[in-house]
Amino acid sequence: MTASKSTSAPNFETILSPALLPLYSLHGKTVVIIDILRATSSICVGFHSGVSLFHPVAHPDQALALEKEGFIGAAERNGKKLDGFSLGNSPFDYLSSHLKNKKVAITTTNGTRCLHLSYEADEIIIGSFLNLKAVAAYCKHKNQDVIAFCAGWKDKFNLEDTLFAGALANSLSADFTIECDSTLAAIDLYSNAKNNLSSYIKKASHAQRFERFGIEHDIDFCMQNSIYDFVPRMVGDNLVI
Amino acid sequence: MTASKSTSAPNFETILSPALLPLYSLHGKTVVIIDILRATSSICVGFHSGVSLFHPVAHPDQALALEKEGFIGAAERNGKKLDGFSLGNSPFDYLSSHLKNKKVAITTTNGTRCLHLSYEADEIIIGSFLNLKAVAAYCKHKNQDVIAFCAGWKDKFNLEDTLFAGALANSLSADFTIECDSTLAAIDLYSNAKNNLSSYIKKASHAQRFERFGIEHDIDFCMQNSIYDFVPRMVGDNLVI
Numbered sequence: 001m002t003a004s005k006s007t008s009a010p011n012f013e014t015i016l017s018p019a020l021l022p023l024y025s026l027h028g029k030t031v032v033i034i035d036i037l038r039a040t041s042s043i044c045v046g047f048h049s050g051v052s053l054f055h056p057v058a059h060p061d062q063a064l065a066l067e068k069e070g071f072i073g074a075a076e077r078n079g080k081k082l083d084g085f086s087l088g089n090s091p092f093d094y095l096s097s098h099l100k101n102k103k104v105a106i107t108t109t110n111g112t113r114c115l116h117l118s119y120e121a122d123e124i125i126i127g128s129f130l131n132l133k134a135v136a137a138y139c140k141h142k143n144q145d146v147i148a149f150c151a152g153w154k155d156k157f158n159l160e161d162t163l164f165a166g167a168l169a170n171s172l173s174a175d176f177t178i179e180c181d182s183t184l185a186a187i188d189l190y191s192n193a194k195n196n197l198s199s200y201i202k203k204a205s206h207a208q209r210f211e212r213f214g215i216e217h218d219i220d221f222c223m224q225n226s227i228y229d230f231v232p233r234m235v236g237d238n239l240v241i
Numbered sequence: 242m243t244a245s246k247s248t249s250a251p252n253f254e255t256i257l258s259p260a261l262l263p264l265y266s267l268h269g270k271t272v273v274i275i276d277i278l279r280a281t282s283s284i285c286v287g288f289h290s291g292v293s294l295f296h297p298v299a300h301p302d303q304a305l306a307l308e309k310e311g312f313i314g315a316a317e318r319n320g321k322k323l324d325g326f327s328l329g330n331s332p333f334d335y336l337s338s339h340l341k342n343k344k345v346a347i348t349t350t351n352g353t354r355c356l357h358l359s360y361e362a363d364e365i366i367i368g369s370f371l372n373l374k375a376v377a378a379y380c381k382h383k384n385q386d387v388i389a390f391c392a393g394w395k396d397k398f399n400l401e402d403t404l405f406a407g408a409l410a411n412s413l414s415a416d417f418t419i420e421c422d423s424t425l426a427a428i429d430l431y432s433n434a435k436n437n438l439s440s441y442i443k444k445a446s447h448a449q450r451f452e453r454f455g456i457e458h459d460i461d462f463c464m465q466n467s468i469y470d471f472v473p474r475m476v477g478d479n480l481v482i
Contacts, residue, residue: 016257016398017261019260019261019263019264020258020260020261020396020397020398022260023260023395023396023397153422154264155261155264156261156264156421156422156423157257157261157422157423157426158422159422159425159426162426180397181394181397181398181399181400181445182397182398184400184444184445185398185400185403185426185430188429188430188433189426189429189430192429192433203425204422204425
């Protein structure tokens with residue numbers, strides 16, 4: 001596959017944590033935001049349920065204020081839904097027919113922050129295992145440099161976001177130039193884990209935190225491969241499909 | 242092995258890049274500095290050749306100034322030895338009987354910087370594949386929290402330093418608590434690569450850079466496992482064994 005790759009093939013790079021973002025230029029690139037457990041997975045579920053747009057905000061107060069303008073507020077911090085909100089960060093919160101044609105103002109510990117940090121990118125899209133094939137097809141068709149941007153956990157590296165970066169890079173390896181060590185590592189970690197992603201993630205510390213909250217089912221849900229065929233993307237200040 | 246681990250087993254964590262250092266506390270911990278290609282490997286070679294101490298400095302000018310006080314100056318930037326210095330960063334520079342009982346003032350792109358950044362640690366030691374078993378034995382005997390601190394390449398993640406962190410963690414898994422995702426990833430990457438470290442590293446971008454400089458032999462040398470049985474450590478402002 002590599003032999004057929006054009007010398008002008010676009011680059012695929014991976015940012016393993018928001019703390020590493022200053023080392024990379026996003027200018028003229030497509031940035032794939034990755035927060036597998038659980039913001040980017042839940043956003044995909046929301047669109048599947050008919051949400052018309054997600055408006056990412058930095059603070060829960062902003063999400064609450066927007067409820068007066070017809071938005072549904074969604075807020076998560078430290079893995080838990082905040083009091084006073086009907087939606088948190090669990091994919092099951094977003095599996096509801098009540099969300100059809102609704103606008104959601106969302107803030108999460110890691111994922112929505114990355115959306116705001118990526119403002120200089122040419123385009124920002126949302127990646128999760130739930131829409132992996134659609135994201136890969138989108139990047140291949142666009143034929144532009146890609147940055148897989150892992151949200152991590154409070155700026156620390158995490159396994160589940162890195163595994164998705166590896167899965168995406170693996171899907172695009174015939175059409176993109178992959179030289180960065182972060183992506184090479186992500187591909188190898190994904191190759192190790194791909195036959196049983198859920199059990200692999202459950203060994204991760206992030207997953208261990210979730211188990212303590214009794215929401216292990218979220219992990220099984222979020223590891224489903226390509227059940228949705230759309231790609232949420234930022235248009236102006238909103239995510240749409 | 243895990244079942245016999247004491248609940249008070251010390252923690253093993255991995256810092257994948259100096260840019261992630263602010264997320265970790267080094268206080269009361271043993272920090273293992275890792276710059277496999279090539280500072281920490283070359284420092285081990287120097288001690289094997291009889292160097293009495295390494296004095297890490299931030300700037301090449303400091304290394305030159307110390308030559309007037311009887312030090313040998315060693316300086317590398319961007320993978321190359323700087324003009325005016327007899328020693329750079331290649332392990333072969335340090336395989337010399339002329340270094341016996343000499344003091345070396347050294348500055349490198351990534352490795353010596355990490356030594357300076359780790360000042361708050363309880364102890365700072367030097368890790369490389371060349372002294373892997375000795376480092377593992379030292380950490381096990383000390384029975385204190387360990388941080389494997391990967392120097393990376395200009396703050397970016399690199400594979401070879403991560404592989405060493407994984408090798409060390411793997412050696413210590415029966416005696417340390419390992420929960421951080423970075424260490425779990427490092428262990429898996431090492432398990433993938435351990436039967437042929439050199440060829441694995443040659444696929445890494447860092448190694449590709451070295452190949453362009455024609456110093457691929459350095460990689461083969463630096464991947465030798467446990468040929469030295471000492472552990473360089475910081476005492477005051479110097480590294481000694």
